[in-house]
Amino acid sequence: AYKLLNSELSRRGLPHSAPQELQPKIDLRIKQDTERWKKQIHEYVDSVPADEMDDVLKRLDHEKEISRRFSVPKRISGVLLRDELYTRTDQYKAQKERDRIIEEDRARHEYLSFKIAGVTFKNGRRSRQTILRQINFRDPPYDRDPEIRLEKCDFEGEPAFSVYTGDEQVGYIGKQDIPEVLKRWDKYVGVAEFSVYGGGPGRNYGATVKLKFLK
16 A cells, blocks of 8 residues: 555655564555465366466466455455465476575585686696686587596695696696685585687686585
């Protein structure tokens, strides 16, 4: 009611808003009504043959019945009904399963991203810039996603971490980031993501790597 009043008064150039102490009560009422309507619509759809909801004209009839039976405003009943029907689609169920897997993964793992250093060096006669360019443009032998791995090594008596694609090194974890990787090394799982950026006239290619660790 207040939303409609606001809209009408604003149209007339007479701004209006609910008193400050009343607004939380309005928000709570909207939330309670919406949750109740969602439950009622869910139970209603359960009682209707699925093919009737697939028929546009019959679905409109059911929408009107929902609005009448549960006192749902007409412009809301259609939205809530479409939302309910979407939750029954394979697309929605697949997305919920993906979300579940992601949440489960986040509960067990942490991810840290690092900029790869040493990308302008050479591996013998082969430039790492050439490797990154091939990966970026998916040129052979990198016309498929590269298999990136991290190897712990020593550099001048200090621990270091080299980044490889196949047998070719593309760089290493920067010196400033080594402590972060080192303290989690016993929980290291693998490389989650690898991306190349930059390139173009007068610009070198760079790369970042996201590492996956157990929590």
